[in-house]
Amino acid sequence: MIQQAATVPLATERFTLRGLRRSDAAALLPTLGNEAQCRYLTRPAFTSEDELWGWLADPDWPGQTWIAEDARGEICGRFVAIPQAQQGLVEIGYITCIGWQRRGVARECMEALVAHLFCEGRAQRLRAEVDIENAASLRLLDRLGFACEALHRNYEETHKGMCDVAIYGLDRAAYRVQSGASDR
Numbered sequence: 001m002i003q004q005a006a007t008v009p010l011a012t013e014r015f016t017l018r019g020l021r022r023s024d025a026a027a028l029l030p031t032l033g034n035e036a037q038c039r040y041l042t043r044p045a046f047t048s049e050d051e052l053w054g055w056l057a058d059p060d061w062p063g064q065t066w067i068a069e070d071a072r073g074e075i076c077g078r079f080v081a082i083p084q085a086q087q088g089l090v091e092i093g094y095i096t097c098i099g100w101q102r103r104g105v106a107r108e109c110m111e112a113l114v115a116h117l118f119c120e121g122r123a124q125r126l127r128a129e130v131d132i133e134n135a136a137s138l139r140l141l142d143r144l145g146f147a148c149e150a151l152h153r154n155y156e157e158t159h160k161g162m163c164d165v166a167i168y169g170l171d172r173a174a175y176r177v178q179s180g181a182s183d184r
Contacts, residue, residue, distance in 0.1 A: 017066035025053035027075035044159040076100040088124030
């Protein structure tokens with residue numbers, strides 16, 4: 001079993017980002033059980049809460065999960081950080097729940113997560129791999145200051161076939177310049 005780091009709670013103006021709970025599977029299933037919403041995942045939509053929970057809580061997965069919820073406790077999205085073999089490199093990912101899309105959830109929560117990973121964590125560089133058809137994620141990464149570093153044609157086979165993937169990156173020094181963050 002891989003030892004996962006503790007998920008530090010984060011707060012934004014509208015949301016709390018906290019660690020994963022068993023009840024989150026039920027809240028995330030309407031999104032992660034929907035084929036259209038899972039179009040850009042590497043696997044097809046989940047068919048049950050138990051199947052989803054097994055994936056979310058996989059003890060061998062080395063990443064951390066943050067669940068975003070509003071002041072009423074409604075689940076708004078899932079945000080992840082996965083340490084990579086290269087020291088200081090962290091891959092990020094996110095999905096916004098149905099009903100919360102196009103309302104700034106991903107941007108607000110990712111801004112908090114990026115700040116945490118660079119300012120409080122040990123990340124030297126963040127990376128995101130994005131299906132090039134996922135225009136919303138590509139726009140978000142641009143807005144967050146990530147740069148497209150590579151485009152891989154027929155890079156990954158998923159449930160929808162072969163996908164072209166863009167690799168986006170942001171390093172700690174560039175983040176400090178764009179955000180005005182101090183050196184720690």
